[in-house]
Amino acid sequence: MELKRDIYKNLLRWKKDDTGKVLQVSGARQVGKTHILKKFAYENFRHVVYISMAESSGEQFLQCLDKVGEWEPGTPREERPVHKAFELFDCDFRDTKDTVIVIDEIQESSRVFNLVRTLAREFDCYAIITGSYLGRLLSKEFFLPAGDFEDLTLETLTFAEFAEAFGKRELYENIDLFGGSDPVKYRELKACFELYQRIGGYPSVVNMYLEHEAWNAVMQSLGV
Structure with missing residues (x-):
């Protein structure tokens, strides 16, 4: 049975407000974060890029970041390396308002979490990050980009x-x-x-x- 969650209307409000900030959705394991975010993404955007840093898609995206990071002295540098990484990961990726990037289990990679500022300031598309142990983000390798993300929390059913x-x-x-x-x-x-x-x-x-x-x-x- 599809359980209606009140957070859905807040997700719609975030999309409508279009502040340019990355949305961080926190909450314990098994409360339905991944399910509700996928539902919201596929119902409200033409194109969805879903990456889980705890699964193979996360490893593949890191490979894309490695690839765009390659450089030989004397050759031109990639002007928009993070954009290029998403294009390598998903050949249909377009940085438009019809696209949303959802990065799950973000706490598994400080390298990817530290892209939040870039996603907020250099991308036109929407971006959502989520995870179950976001307390790990307080570790020194995680850079907290104040002002670049909004936060919502999903609990168990009220x-x-x-x-x-x-x-x-x-x-x-x-x-x-x-x-x-x-x-x-x-x-x-x-x-x-x-x-x-x-x-x-x-x-x-x-x-x-x-x-x-x-x-x-x-x-x-x-x-x-």
């Missing part, structure tokens, strides 16, 4: 998002917090919240429950 997955969001948003609604509605929402307390907001666990409609299936998936 109760509002959880309620929507179970068809209860309208109830959640419209119920009278001062006791003026039908008691049946309070009991219905309380049951939903108690379920949220039991299984939490990790998307894979919520989807497991929705698929099997059984608590035992969730416990088995968690190895409990």
Whole structure:
């Protein structure tokens, strides 16, 4: 089941604002960062360049950077080496507003992270970086380009998002917090919240429950 995430509207706002800044999306593992960013990218851009620094695509992009970094004394230097690296990585790459670059697990490469300033200041296309252990960016080999990126955080499902997955969001948003609604509605929402307390907001666990409609299936998936 496709779970609606409220961060999507913030991604759309970032695209519309077009500040030129790189977007950094942080969050713990398994909260759905890669999924929501790919969904956003492929639904809103003509061309998507996806690179994961924890997979072969990351190694391949580093090879492209190595290639454009080659130089012999007395020969012309590459004027726009980072642009050229993306062109080598993806022959269809065009530095236009129809393109978005998504770099996943950015914490695995200080070399690539340190391109953020270049992406923000010398590229016309949009760029997003994300990762699960962004605390590593505080290491001295990572240059933090203040003013060149915006930050969004994706957490596990909020109760509002959880309620929507179970068809209860309208109830959640419209119920009278001062006791003026039908008691049946309070009991219905309380049951939903108690379920949220039991299984939490990790998307894979919520989807497991929705698929099997059984608590035992969730416990088995968690190895409990």
